[in-house]
Amino acid sequence: MLTDEQKQFYIDNGYLILRECIPSPEAADLRAELFSIVNKPWAGSTRLGILYEKGAKGKDPTNPLGANFVMASPLLGDRWFKLTLDERLVNPIIDLLGPDINLHDQKIPIKPPGHVSTQRWHQDWAYEKHDRPELAALLLYLDDTAPGAGATKLAPRSHKHGPLPHDRPDTLSIEDSLIGDDWIQPEMHAGDALIIHTWLAHSIGDNTSDTTKAMVAHVYKTQQAVDIHGNTRAMAEMPVARGGRVVLKADW
Numbered sequence: 001m002l003t004d005e006q007k008q009f010y011i012d013n014g015y016l017i018l019r020e021c022i023p024s025p026e027a028a029d030l031r032a033e034l035f036s037i038v039n040k041p042w043a044g045s046t047r048l049g050i051l052y053e054k055g056a057k058g059k060d061p062t063n064p065l066g067a068n069f070v071m072a073s074p075l076l077g078d079r080w081f082k083l084t085l086d087e088r089l090v091n092p093i094i095d096l097l098g099p100d101i102n103l104h105d106q107k108i109p110i111k112p113p114g115h116v117s118t119q120r121w122h123q124d125w126a127y128e129k130h131d132r133p134e135l136a137a138l139l140l141y142l143d144d145t146a147p148g149a150g151a152t153k154l155a156p157r158s159h160k161h162g163p164l165p166h167d168r169p170d171t172l173s174i175e176d177s178l179i180g181d182d183w184i185q186p187e188m189h190a191g192d193a194l195i196i197h198t199w200l201a202h203s204i205g206d207n208t209s210d211t212t213k214a215m216v217a218h219v220y221k222t223q224q225a226v227d228i229h230g231n232t233r234a235m236a237e238m239p240v241a242r243g244g245r246v247v248l249k250a251d252w
């Protein structure tokens with residue numbers, strides 16, 4: 001359960017860091033399973049998409065094909081679906097958003113060596129509009145990150161501005177000048193999680209290190225929030241918690 005200080009920190013700053021949300025050996029095990037899947041051609045459902053970065057091929061022996069994204073990741077396998085309902089992830093979301101939670105999206109952003117994203121400062125809201133801003137992303141890091149090594153950039157308190165214009169040419173991103181110097185780039189460790197309000201401006205950190213950085217990203221929302229954007233992701237709207245409790249015990 002989150003403390004009152006943690007809840008207040010999220011309200012004030014629009015993000016919250018959860019150190020050791022899962023133990024680092026478990027994160028390492030998840031990472032190993034992830035790459036055992038993405039290191040060969042995907043033969044499962046076509047609803048799942050794995051993207052590869054051409055220039056990253058052969059740069060990291062653990063990610064030889066240069067995987068850089070998994071869309072609809074619950075379809076990777078049972079373990080990834082179960083993670084959606086994992087109380088270590090969902091209970092903090094219940095504490096921040098309320099007792100009745102649905103899933104909105106689940107994906108795995110991966111940054112191979114040399115990764116520089118075209119998507120810069122953005123609010124997730126620009127990609128997930130609802131009738132109310134009751135959504136939060138939980139990023140579960142499977143690798144250690146640092147500035148220059150895939151660490152996410154955050155603009156604390158920017159959620160208080162509400163939706164910001166995403167006017168940067170060629171990409172749905174916010175102009176750097178709107179963010180200015182008021183940003184941080186916390187180091188995260190494998191197993192740590194970061195919760196981000198849908199209106200918090202954040203940016204994907206470049207990865208100039210020689211190892212791949214992966215994270216699992218779940219977007220949760222309240223049951224009441226109605227999608228007006230048109231989300232077609234696998235398992236969108238799936239009930240995750242009701243009355244403050246996770247709805248399914250996935251014990252198989």
Ligand SMILES: O=C(O)CCC(=O)C(=O)O
Pocket residue numbers: 109124137139150151152153202203204205217
């Ligand atoms: O990749 C990251 O560092 C952050 C992920 C992100 O920006 C997003 O999923 O919207």
